[in-house]
Amino acid sequence: MLEGTTAEIRERKALRVNPAKTCQPIGAMYAALGINKCMPHSHGSQGCCAYHRSHLTRHYKEPIVATTSSFTEGASVFGGLANLKTALSNIFTIYQPDIVAVHTTCLSEVIGDDIPTIIKKSKVEGIIPEGKIVIHANTPSFVGSHVTGFANQCEAFVKYLAESSEETKNVMNLFPGWVEPADMRELKRLASLVGVEFIMAPDTSDVLDSAMDGKYEMYPDGGTTVADLKAMGDSFLTLALGPLASTPAATTLEKKCNVPHKVLELPIGVSATDAYIDALRLAGDTSVPKELERERGRLIDMISDMSQYLHKKKVAIFGDPDHITSMVSFLVEIGMEPAIIVTGTPGKKWEAKIKEICKPVNEDVVVHAFSDIHYLHQWVKANPVDLLMGNTYGKFVAKSENLPFVRFGFPILDRVGHRAFPTLGYTGAMRLIEKITDAFFDKRDREDADQDIELVL
Amino acid sequence: MSEESNSSTPPMGPTGPSAAEAREQMLDIYPKKTLRKRSKQILVNETPSTPAEIGANSRTVPGIITQRGCSYAGCKGVVIGPIYDVLHITHGPIGCGWYSWLSRRNMNKIRKEGETNYLQYSMSTDMQEDHIVFGGEKQLEQAIQEAYDEFKPKAISVYATCPVGLIGDDIHSVCRKMKEKLGINVFGFSCEGYKGVSQSAGHHIANNGVFKHMIGLDDTPVDFKYKINILGEYNIGGDAWEIDRIFALCGIKIIGTLSGGVSYDDITNCHMADLNVVMCHRSINYMAEMMETKFGIPWFKVNFIGIEGTKKSLRKIAQYFGDKALIDKVEEVIAKEMSEVRPVLEDVTTRTQGKTAALFVGGSRAHHYQDLFNDMGMQVIAAGYEFAHRDDYEGRDVLPSIKVDADSRNIEELKIEADPERYNASHAERKKSLEEAGFTFEDYEGMMRQMAKDTLVIDDISHHELEKLIELYKPNVIGSGVKDKYVIEKMGVPCKQLHSYDYGGPYAGFKGAINFYKEIDRMTSSKVWQLTRAPWHEAGDAPATETAEVPVGA
Structure with missing residues (x-):
């Protein structure tokens, strides 16, 4: 097992060996799957999309649906405009999502495809049907990691969709960070227990852990709705969990719609969970229910026992x-x-x-x-x-x-x-x-x- | 299954519309251009003995949910990646190296103490933005140096990813320079993901590279009476090890299995073989042809998936050598192995007989696995490849009529000539005399000839078409890949991953067949699908177990 590894550490400046990260686009794909009726779209070679779908499938053991611009050598030379337009036309006709979340790859970034312009053109040409939405995030693979790709996609939700009607609602925004569907469900449970009304985006619970009932739904009944993404601009506060994954979305939302934000660490462990619960309690002007106190107490008991x-x-x-x-x-x-x-x-x-x-x-x-x-x-x-x-x-x-x-x-x-x-x-x-x-x-x-x-x- | 052997059940199974109707329903939803494209890739197999022309190896329609991957995946991931004692470096941003890290089950074990199995490592230049702007050649050169300093491998191979080609890094000159400097073999593959239309381009690029940089380097004679290579066998789930076992029993030496469970040394020496037999025609026919041209080694197609294919292939190899002792030995091995296979098959068939399957995978598996299903009395109602070419569907006789399009033209065709010293004329003579006696070489009849009349043949099946197929026919099992698996299973149909074998196997040879029969028996008899409905959804007061609707597989 790993026979070539010795205790002698040599300085390496150019060679990565057994990485502890992967590339941005897969994070964007994961985030987009947490939006209701959203098709993640990979703008690049089809291999990227295949790799990301396979990898997420192996992790979740669930259908991971996403489309690709399937670049060939020609598209790589002449640009991906035609491929993206064809892709959007097919996606809206065949798979009928409400929203398509395009993310770039190293290929489309290197050739410099201007996605917002392509989206505008597609709108003018009627490729994007009335009432349907296309958004994009830049996720070049040679920058950051899968986590920053997730962050960029979350920021794109806000950039494209959040709206302010100037009327602040008694609702809090939650950016959960890159956590599992079961964790997202837990974040919602905790917020509900504390008695806070919230919008969480993205939300992969009930999407990437959907029930087996003999029917396949391409868009399961889960994920943050586009209406909720829009309404985030009217919330009174944003809690951004996980600084790397959630800060860009929270700060952009603050700039765009004047929703103040607070960044917290992911609620893993005692004090980080305390911080989350406390932030919910203070913002919602509620009190922590007994049930939650007892949950906390059981954890402390176990720590003491072990x-x-x-x-x-x-x-x-x-x-x-x-x-x-x-x-x-x-x-x-x-x-x-x-x-x-x-x-x-x-x-x-x-x-x-x-x-x-x-x-x-x-x-x-x-x-x-x-x-x-x-x-x-x-x-x-x-x-x-x-x-x-x-x-x-x-x-x-x-x-x-x-x-x-x-x-x-x-x-x-x-x-x-x-x-x-x-x-x-x-x-x-x-x-x-x-x-x-x-x-x-x-x-x-x-x-x-x-x-x-x-x-x- | 030939036309003649059709049973009384309709080709598409006991229920459902005709194949032609199903095809219409699959195509119905598509926009005009997509419809035109896809209609060439979906055929009803009306005349199996003279297959119709299929639109294979053409561009994937953008926006279609496809199974296909890229050239890099075909080159690094499939063909070269499995060579365990070559140190593999991906030149590019981190993702490509990461995703191809142990994700294919090309199993390997180190041969001797002191070796390193590099497949457990993912090495990459982890390109950052400044490399994209200023070029990545220096980074690559340094990475090769660092890899050498740390691991001292016998050979290093380098794989280009999309941005490398676009920014114009010359990986081959870096490799040449480092080969000279380090005194070990260093070679590169320009397998950027955008090349070609699928993994298939990567296979071709890989074959060229292996041929140029590895084949023929070691002329050490192999002292064995019958020596062959197996081309296009990747040792998924230990398939190659089962084939090794059978050949060892027969007394036939396998010099190199390209490229499953194989070492660099095996490959450099494998031109010493008397015969190449080809498993996966799609991924490695190039190598078979080039080796024949240069060294005179004849080749023919074999199939060790399914007992009929295994028996036929073993017998053909024995006949090639023509030695009675070998022919008798092969019969003895077959008889002994079959005594173990037969009782399992008989038992399993009592439950699988008449059930249906559909296969959408790879460039040979969608064909090969039909044999295993046929062994169990199951009907394959629809099949198609992910990245194959027309010859894999229609047979090699269509090769002269295949038009080379722009995407294929960009992949180098090596010009090979007979090696003035090492071309083995006696092989060619043997081939000639065997051919005169009716023995076939360079033969592949393709998938469609073997499929029943009026079954569906679907190239590069899309998500929508797959969903439609299940909706219309509910096959008892589908063989596919990881991206489709859970889509299919949500619909209540079990899916066997035929790339990874769902982490089981081997499925090749005799013991592999037994594994597969038991596995398909388990899947098509599983009770889990009956649990999808809770008792309170059932009418009346009867307990659920008696009234539950059984969607499929039962």
């Missing part, structure tokens, strides 16, 4: 910046010791922020943005840790180093739980503790000598 197994355990973790920020805070909360932290997404400020979070437990924590899993693996070989956390690709490192491994983040291609159960909120945090302790206990039960096996843990 504390002896978590204390000072060293963790290597990789993933996306927003996920990692909150997860690392949670690890610190429960007494664990983040040792090495890696993301593929570029971001120097993020490195400083993570170091600050880890300071109370580990001043020497190694943190790298724009890095990769290979680096993390090499470091771990020289500096043993107790636990590895990250997406499915971590399983090779875990096997190679015989490490307990908790799958967390995107993508998870080989397990089922992320589709059904949230990791956000208090109950999500309980699930994370269960996963972490299970990983430790399973290893002990499997490997401990007979005389050391404990019945009770």
Whole structure:
């Protein structure tokens, strides 16, 4: 397993090995799937669309529907205008969405296709039927990562659609960040429990975890509606969860429609969930229901019960910046010791922020943005840790180093739980503790000598 | 299934409209230009023995939800990617290298201590904006150097992605320079995603590169009486290992399987074989032809998917060598293996007989897997490839009449000549005498000849057409890919992924056939579809299990 990896770390300036990120367009596609009756459209070679659809399908085990401009060499030379116009004509005739969300690829960015102009032309020529909408986001693959692609698409919803009628409504906007459908459902449940009226965009719950009932719906009964996207301009506040994924949309909405915004970390763990609940409570001028207090209490109880197994355990973790920020805070909360932290997404400020979070437990924590899993693996070989956390690709490192491994983040291609159960909120945090302790206990039960096996843990 | 062997059931299964009506309904919704295009790609197989012309290997209509991928996926992802001891570097932004990282199940194991299986690694130049603006050649050169310093591989291959071609990076000159500097083989593939109309262009580009940079490098004689290569077998789910097992029993040496479970050294030495047999005609016929021209190695088509195909292929290979001992050994192996297959097939067939299937996948699998379904008494009512050409549908006899369009013309055709020293004339002589005795080489009859009359043949099936097909016929199972799988299953029809095998397999050879029969039996007998309706949706007071509507598969 990963035989070529040694503990000797050489400086690499040009070679990425085992990346901890992928490219922007897939994030745009995921975000667009969270809009009701929306067709995500990939403007580039059809391979991009095929790769993104396949990858999201493997992660969600659900239909992932999206279209492509299917560039050939000719389109790459002469521009993608004709391809996009043909595509829009076919999409509205055959698949009949309410809205098409175009995102670019490295190919269409390099040749410099001007998407807004193509959309305008298509409108004038009647290719876009009356009442139907086409929006776009620029998502060149050579900038940022899949997370910034998601952020750009979310910003595009606001840019194109949010409207202000000058009459502020008692409704709050929620940008959930790049989280799972089950997490989005959890965010909505929590907001409802606190008694806040809200619009959440995007919302992939009931779209990417739709029920099996013998019928296929291309546009399941879920996702944020275009009417709601428009109405976001009249809300009194925006909560943007996950700074990297949600800040652009929130700030653009503030500029465009004067809706003030507040950026919060993703509610993973105790204090990040507290911050979310508190923000909801303060903004909605409501109080936190007993039910939620008890949920929180059950989490604290579990942390206390399991504390002896978590204390000072060293963790290597990789993933996306927003996920990692909150997860690392949670690890610190429960007494664990983040040792090495890696993301593929570029971001120097993020490195400083993570170091600050880890300071109370580990001043020497190694943190790298724009890095990769290979680096993390090499470091771990020289500096043993107790636990590895990250997406499915971590399983090779875990096997190679015989490490307990908790799958967390995107993508998870080989397990089922992320589709059904949230990791956000208090109950999500309980699930994370269960996963972490299970990983430790399973290893002990499997490997401990007979005389050391404990019945009770 | 030939025309003559038609059973009494109508070709499209027990229910549903005629194939011609279904075709009309599929096309009905399309705008004019799309209709014109798609109508050439959807045919009713009216005259299987003289197949009608199909509009294959043509551009995908923009906006159509297609199964197809790109040239890079065909080159790196399919043909070259599986070579485990070559270090593969994708030159481009991060996505392409990421998505082709272990996502195809071309299985491999390292041969000896100290080797590295590079397929577990995804290496890329991770191009950023400044590389796009100022060029990425320096980045690539440095990446190759860093890869060499860290891993010391025996060979490095480089794959170009869309922006690389557009900004004009000359990956080949960088590779040449680094080959000289490092003293190992370094070579590149200009497989930018926009080339051609599908993965197929990438296959061709890959074949050219493998031929130019790997084939023929090692002339070490292979001391074995019968030695062959298997071309177009990618070891999905361990298929190649099952084929290896059977050939080992027969006493036939496989030098190289291109490119499943294969090493760089195997490929450089595989021109020492006496025969090339071709599994996936679409992806590798180029290689078979080039090797014959240069080294005189004859080739013919085989199929190890399904017991009939496996038996026929083994017998043909034995006949090629013409040695009675080998012919007898092959019969002995077949008899022994069949004694294991037969009871399983008999049992499974009691449940699968008369059920229907449709296959939309790849460039050979939609054809090959029909054999397995036929073994089980199932009817294939519709089939089509994702990226094949006319010859894969209609047979190689149409090759001279295929017009080369602009998209194909851009893919290099290597000019190959006989190697003055290494061309093996005795192979050619053997071929000639066998041909005189009625033995066929360079043969592929295509998919349509084997399909029943009045079945549907659909090239590059679109999402809409697939939905329509299910609505009209509800086949008992559909073989397709990951992007369609859950669409199909939401409609209550089980879907077998024939790219990844749903992480099962192998399905080739005898043991593979047993696996497949059991798997299709499981899928078409599954009770899960009966659970889709809750008891309170059923009329009356009877318990749900007795009254539930069973959509399909039962």
